[in-house]
Amino acid sequence: MKNDSDSIRHALIVGGGTAxxxxxxxxxxxxxxxxxxxxKITLIESEDIPTIGVGEGTVPxxxxxxRSLGISETEFIRECDVTFKQxxxxxxxxxxxxxxxxxxxxxxxxxxxxxxxxxxxYWLMNKAQGxxxxxxxxxxxxxxxxxxxxxxxxxxxxxxxxxxxYAYHLDAIKFALLLARxxxxxLGVTHLKANVSDILxxxxxxxxxxxxxxxxxxEADFFVDCSGFxxxxxxKKLGVEFVSKQDVLLADTALAMQIPYASDSDPIPxxxxxxxxxxxxxxxxxLTTRRGTGYVYSSKYTSDERAExxxxxxxxxxxxxxxxxxxCRKIPMNVGYREKFWHRNCVAVGLAQGFVEPLEAxxxxxxxxxxxxxxxxxxxxxxxxPALAEQFNRRLRSVxxxxxxxxxxxxxxxxxxxxEFWLANRSLNSVPESLLKKLELWKHQAPSDYDFSSxxxxxxxxxxLYVLYGMDFDTSVDNFSAxxxxxxKAQRIIQSIQGHAQKMKTSQLSxxxxxxxxxxxxxxxx
Amino acid sequence: MAKITPLNKETHLNxxxxxxxxxxxxxxxxxxxxxxxxxxxxxxxxxxxxVKNSDTGQFQAVAVMGFETGENLFxxxxxxxxxxxxxxxxxxxxxxxxxxxxxKNMMIAVDEESALVGEGGEHRLFDSEGVETEYLKNRxxxxxxxxxxxEITKGFVNELSALELLIQKNLNVDINGSAVTIGGIxxxxxxKLNELDTEAFEDLRKRGFLAAIYAQMISxxxxxxxxxxxxxxxx
Numbered sequence: 001m002k003n004d005s006d007s008i009r010h011a012l013i014v015g016g017g018t019a020x021x022x023x024x025x026x027x028x029x030x031x032x033x034x035x036x037x038x039x040k041i042t043l044i045e046s047e048d049i050p051t052i053g054v055g056e057g058t059v060p061x062x063x064x065x066x067r068s069l070g071i072s073e074t075e076f077i078r079e080c081d082v083t084f085k086q087x088x089x090x091x092x093x094x095x096x097x098x099x100x101x102x103x104x105x106x107x108x109x110x111x112x113x114x115x116x117x118x119x120x121x122y123w124l125m126n127k128a129q130g131x132x133x134x135x136x137x138x139x140x141x142x143x144x145x146x147x148x149x150x151x152x153x154x155x156x157x158x159x160x161x162x163x164x165x166y167a168y169h170l171d172a173i174k175f176a177l178l179l180a181r182x183x184x185x186x187l188g189v190t191h192l193k194a195n196v197s198d199i200l201x202x203x204x205x206x207x208x209x210x211x212x213x214x215x216x217x218x219e220a221d222f223f224v225d226c227s228g229f230x231x232x233x234x235x236k237k238l239g240v241e242f243v244s245k246q247d248v249l250l251a252d253t254a255l256a257m258q259i260p261y262a263s264d265s266d267p268i269p270x271x272x273x274x275x276x277x278x279x280x281x282x283x284x285x286x287l288t289t290r291r292g293t294g295y296v297y298s299s300k301y302t303s304d305e306r307a308e309x310x311x312x313x314x315x316x317x318x319x320x321x322x323x324x325x326x327x328c329r330k331i332p333m334n335v336g337y338r339e340k341f342w343h344r345n346c347v348a349v350g351l352a353q354g355f356v357e358p359l360e361a362x363x364x365x366x367x368x369x370x371x372x373x374x375x376x377x378x379x380x381x382x383x384x385x386p387a388l389a390e391q392f393n394r395r396l397r398s399v400x401x402x403x404x405x406x407x408x409x410x411x412x413x414x415x416x417x418x419x420e421f422w423l424a425n426r427s428l429n430s431v432p433e434s435l436l437k438k439l440e441l442w443k444h445q446a447p448s449d450y451d452f453s454s455x456x457x458x459x460x461x462x463x464x465l466y467v468l469y470g471m472d473f474d475t476s477v478d479n480f481s482a483x484x485x486x487x488x489k490a491q492r493i494i495q496s497i498q499g500h501a502q503k504m505k506t507s508q509l510s511x512x513x514x515x516x517x518x519x520x521x522x523x524x525x526x
Numbered sequence: 527m528a529k530i531t532p533l534n535k536e537t538h539l540n541x542x543x544x545x546x547x548x549x550x551x552x553x554x555x556x557x558x559x560x561x562x563x564x565x566x567x568x569x570x571x572x573x574x575x576x577v578k579n580s581d582t583g584q585f586q587a588v589a590v591m592g593f594e595t596g597e598n599l600f601x602x603x604x605x606x607x608x609x610x611x612x613x614x615x616x617x618x619x620x621x622x623x624x625x626x627x628x629x630k631n632m633m634i635a636v637d638e639e640s641a642l643v644g645e646g647g648e649h650r651l652f653d654s655e656g657v658e659t660e661y662l663k664n665r666x667x668x669x670x671x672x673x674x675x676x677e678i679t680k681g682f683v684n685e686l687s688a689l690e691l692l693i694q695k696n697l698n699v700d701i702n703g704s705a706v707t708i709g710g711i712x713x714x715x716x717x718k719l720n721e722l723d724t725e726a727f728e729d730l731r732k733r734g735f736l737a738a739i740y741a742q743m744i745s746x747x748x749x750x751x752x753x754x755x756x757x758x759x760x761x
Contacts, residue, residue: 155583156710521582524687526694526712 015226016045019350021179034188057361105470122490151514542647
């Protein structure tokens, strides 16, 4: 028998940043909020609390989300100051720069094609024999596209498709506004503007309602906490502890600064630039109207004043004296995640759930993955909740741990010794066991798909390959030649990829020109 | 080489233009832009398809003249191998160019290097007083009509796209025993057209678009004929 009091008819989302609106849109779409028999979705946001709105990088999974929500790529690009992103270029991560030399590599989005041959062992053997070509250029065209300043698609590609895989750089505040409009106008989300003054529990300890200053008591069956670092529902009210990961990821502060382009015709890189510094790294993201930069650092190994000098020096490289006048904003970072993400009838998404430094643009990515999986596994009734919560917690915890391992990898592989920060990052007690185990194996053989068992993990074989071999990780090729005899074939494939890349250089538009044309003409949906 | 110069009664006072069936200037064009007003005439001889403009991504209607870039199977040395001549060819050796001083203002220009252009030929453009001749006026009016038709066609194609009636289609043909596939081509999907709601369909009817839609769909059947033409020419 169906018990009506057990069914979930109304979900309330608290908080209206990108996490809140992404969750609202995914839930409303999947649970058919705009039909009479769908689940009611309400989002309440404060007009007084500003969103953090720094996260401006995404990964290709965002394309699937936008498309499945029914958002037009043209509209998204026009409204959110969007530019294309094909890679993260890591500069000076391996070694501190010297007068003459600066090391860099691309972590591109295109996954290698393996149906003909896995090229990695052959590239490793070539390298052992002294060949100097980079890993990314052996297996993908995308590093070449990035360095040539080119976009990932041309005007004849339909929305969300390209010559190479891609994601976006975007203005997070404008993105939240677009999602809010789409959610309310197209997907049936109810939008309330009010401050939350109290949270009420029922006799079992589940959340029953929230109390707001403008709309009084709002009851719901299910609650999503998107209230940011303050985690009003899951953290403050339900008392779920925060698990700090500061011992693994040492950076604890970000200093953000928006900087103008020197001229309207400045090239817009189609990659995020991440340049390692003495006590952290600087992100540099080109939007259509400005660049967003910021220094992520550890306050233990540098001072705020010194950090500001480092960031201004960086800006001065392209802006000269004007860099001295720009405003910067300090953002303390709480690195880690909640012990549980789903407790009773409440799920946290966004900063309320957890946070790691934005080195691999995992902010929006994890929110989006969490929101999608919540929508797909949304409980039909209270009875389903304990089992779903357990799955959700296990899955998300594995996602977060995977993200943390992957970010730590960048630090651990560095040979920098110009500051205590880099040495501390390599001290073994700061490195997760799971990462050390993988690296031990990969000293003897190249990573394989079988090393990545979970389909839902965010960083997989290709991501590790680009970073490992971009950072000169040493895999012994001692017994390779007998196992991998197709060297000529491998050489042919590598040459054809490189030939293709050179050909693409003559046919693709620059990132800036591509975006200008999309603003002018729009993209077709077929 | 073409040398396109805006018409000017001083420099072009004695210029004359011949009528001819020489369309050598499109010998290398395998796709010709067409207007919706001529779809029914075109469809009995040429495949009409929609393609994306590579610079803008916008759909445009074209008649297919050949299977690869540079191939126009209808354009012989001195002949046009079809009874209908697409309207975009009528204007030659004239064309509109925009005034450099006022880009909204269109001016008629002439290809001075064209074999049709000279002095002492069939039609003068200006009389001895420097006044435009009836001939030039007629040519200008016909070009203006074509420009209007092009604008209407743009609206028509945008409407097909907005109604999501277009689908991508590969044209597979057999040429001398080898299979050739032409990609990047779009056509109206009969199924989607039939599924259109009554109101939207009625709107297409009222705007006079239906005949053109069907003419284009039917014209796809000219593809095998085009393949045969290619085989015949190569013999």
